[in-house]
Amino acid sequence: MKTLKQHLLLFISLIIVWISLAGVHAQELIAGGIVALIITLIFGSKAHIFADINLHPKAIFFFILYIFVFLWELFKANLDVASRVLSPSLPISPGIVKVKTRLKSKMGRTILANSITLTPGTLTVDTCGEYYYIHWIDVRSANIEDATNKIVHTFEKYLEVIFG
Amino acid sequence: MANLLYTIAGIIAFSALLLPLLRMIKGPTPADRAVALDVMTIISISLIALIAAMAGRAIYLDVALVYALISFLGVIAVARYIERGL
Amino acid sequence: MLAGSILTLIGSLFLLLGALGILRMPDVYNRMQAGTKATTLGSILFLTGIGIGYCGCVWKVTILILFILFTNPLSSHALARAAHHMKIALTNRTVIDRLREDEATEEDKC
Numbered sequence: 001m002k003t004l005k006q007h008l009l010l011f012i013s014l015i016i017v018w019i020s021l022a023g024v025h026a027q028e029l030i031a032g033g034i035v036a037l038i039i040t041l042i043f044g045s046k047a048h049i050f051a052d053i054n055l056h057p058k059a060i061f062f063f064i065l066y067i068f069v070f071l072w073e074l075f076k077a078n079l080d081v082a083s084r085v086l087s088p089s090l091p092i093s094p095g096i097v098k099v100k101t102r103l104k105s106k107m108g109r110t111i112l113a114n115s116i117t118l119t120p121g122t123l124t125v126d127t128c129g130e131y132y133y134i135h136w137i138d139v140r141s142a143n144i145e146d147a148t149n150k151i152v153h154t155f156e157k158y159l160e161v162i163f164g
Numbered sequence: 165m166a167n168l169l170y171t172i173a174g175i176i177a178f179s180a181l182l183l184p185l186l187r188m189i190k191g192p193t194p195a196d197r198a199v200a201l202d203v204m205t206i207i208s209i210s211l212i213a214l215i216a217a218m219a220g221r222a223i224y225l226d227v228a229l230v231y232a233l234i235s236f237l238g239v240i241a242v243a244r245y246i247e248r249g250l
Numbered sequence: 251m252l253a254g255s256i257l258t259l260i261g262s263l264f265l266l267l268g269a270l271g272i273l274r275m276p277d278v279y280n281r282m283q284a285g286t287k288a289t290t291l292g293s294i295l296f297l298t299g300i301g302i303g304y305c306g307c308v309w310k311v312t313i314l315i316l317f318i319l320f321t322n323p324l325s326s327h328a329l330a331r332a333a334h335h336m337k338i339a340l341t342n343r344t345v346i347d348r349l350r351e352d353e354a355t356e357e358d359k360c
Contacts, residue, residue, distance in 0.1 A: 020309035078264060078291045081284050085271040094280055095345035096334075098352070117323035118290060123283050124323075125330045133352075135279045135330065139345045166303065169255035173262040177296070180262070183269035187281075195278045195333035199285055202325055203272055206289045206318065207265050210296040213314065214258070217300045222307040229314055236321040243328035247335045 006051045007044035011036055052105035052163050059162050066158040070115060073154065077120040084137070095139040096125060099132050099148040102156060108163035115155045122151055167218075174214050181207050198242045205235035254303030261295030264288050277341040278333050286326040293318055 018032040053059075084091060103109050113124045113132060121137040134151060141147055184200040184207075191197045209228050216224030271284025294315055301311035340347060 017313065020313050023309075074287070074291055077287045078267075081271060081287050082267055085267060085274055085284055085288075090274065090276070092276075092280060093345050094277075094341065096340075096347045096350075098348045113327065114320070114323040117327060118287060121283065123279065123286070123330060124327050125279070125334055133348060135283070137280060137283050142346050142348070166251045166255040169252075169259050170303070173255070173258040173296070173299075176259075176262040177265050180266040180269040183266075183273045184285075187272050193278060193333070193336075193338050195329060195336065195338055196281065198329055199278060199281050199326075200272055202329070203268060203285045203289055206293050206322065207269070209314070209318070210261070210265065210293045213297055213300050213311065217304040217307070220304075222310065225307055225310045225314065229310070229317070232314065232317055232321070236325055239325040240328055243325070243332040247332035 003045060003051070005053075005055070006047045007040055009050040009053065010044050010047045011040040014039060049107045052107045054162060062158050062161045066155070066162065069154070069158065070118075073115075073119045077118060080120040092137050093139055094135065094137050095142070096133055096135050097139060097142060097147045098144055099134055099152050100144055101130055101132065101148075101152055103130075103159060103163065105163045108159050111163075112152070112155055112159055116151060119151075119154070170214065170218065174211065174218075177207055177211055177214070181211070194242075194246050198239060198246075201242075202235070202239050205231070205239075209235075251303050254299040254301070256299070257295050257302065258299030261292045261297075261299060264292030264295060268292060278338055279330060279340065282326050282330055286322060290318065290322050 014036040015033065018036065019029070022028045022032060101109065101112060103112060109127070113127060116122050116124050116132070116134060123135040123137075124132055125135050126133040132152075134147070136147070136151075140150065181204060184203045188197050188200040188204075191200060209232050212228040212231065213225060216222065216228065265288070268285050268288030271288060272281050275281045275284055297311050297315050297318075301308045
């Protein structure tokens with residue numbers, strides 16, 4: 001069951017990329033479909049990252065919600081960067097803090113690290129198991145729990161449902 | 165009107181291409197230069213897409229796509245090199 | 251067409267902001283902060299404006315946007331990790347460096 005899901009998701013994502021590159025023409029669609037099928041049959045059993053995704057309706061709803069939350073955070077991050085860069089005195093007090101995540105799957109942790117990089121004033125520097133080291137442009141608390149509450153929890157509650 | 169706005173946007177993006185060049189010349193460490201190069205590639209991808217749209221040739225967008233791919237690999241290679249050598 | 255051109259103009263302003271951040275910030279990590287966020291949103295808005303204004307290339311532009319959205323934070327993360335490994339100094343306004351402390355105390359690295 002699990003390996004069928006990762007084969008199917010790999011095939012669907014390959015076909016979507018091919019259609020958006022080549023357009024919808026019958027011959028190219030058939031050729032691309034055959035190539036995607038061959039790739040799926042060879043590499044499908046190794047694509048473990050797709051096995052972590054949940055596919056029940058609540059997860060899909062949370063995924064759509066997560067996109068909007070992410071875009072809003074990205075917009076806020078840019079206003080934050082703009083105010084810091086354009087003010088003449090450069091109001092920064094940077095530092096590297098340590099936070100902890102509850103996510104288990106590799107895909108979920110990767111997406112969480114990328115989201116943290118694109119949110120206001122934070123940049124993932126290093127990862128170590130379930131701990132992230134994060135460069136924070138305006139350090140407000142140095143201990144692990146407070147920093148986790150402020151940085152990670154915005155995204156973690158969505159990603160926990162999507163990636164389980 | 166719209167074409168004028170597109171042209172102004174292209175001029176602003178092109179002038180944004182020159183500021184990281186200064187940082188690339190001045191930058192005290194190799195990491196500074198790599199960051200400046202990363203930003204310059206993103207800006208030039210946007211400019212290639214604008215040129216493709218204004219010339220009316222969607223095939224030029226493939227250039228932007230391949231450039232994005234290669235610049236990502238290049239930055240990863242530079243990071244790997246300054247972390248532990250090739 | 252007009253809406254697309256206005257989006258493109260806003261995106262180019264964000265690109266200029268990212269370039270200015272690269273030039274003004276005091277050390278390499280703060281430069282990465284400004285560079286990554288501002289250029290990501292800037293190029294997304296810029297390419298969306300092109301995709302709206304000129305028809306016929308919407309899907310390729312979407313693929314380009316998705317690719318930039320995935321690879322841009324990854325490359326900046328790799329560069330930040332390499333810079334910290336190379337022991338490039340943080341600026342003298344830095345408050346705390348937890349990673350350096352942990353590297354000094356713990357023997358077993360991940």
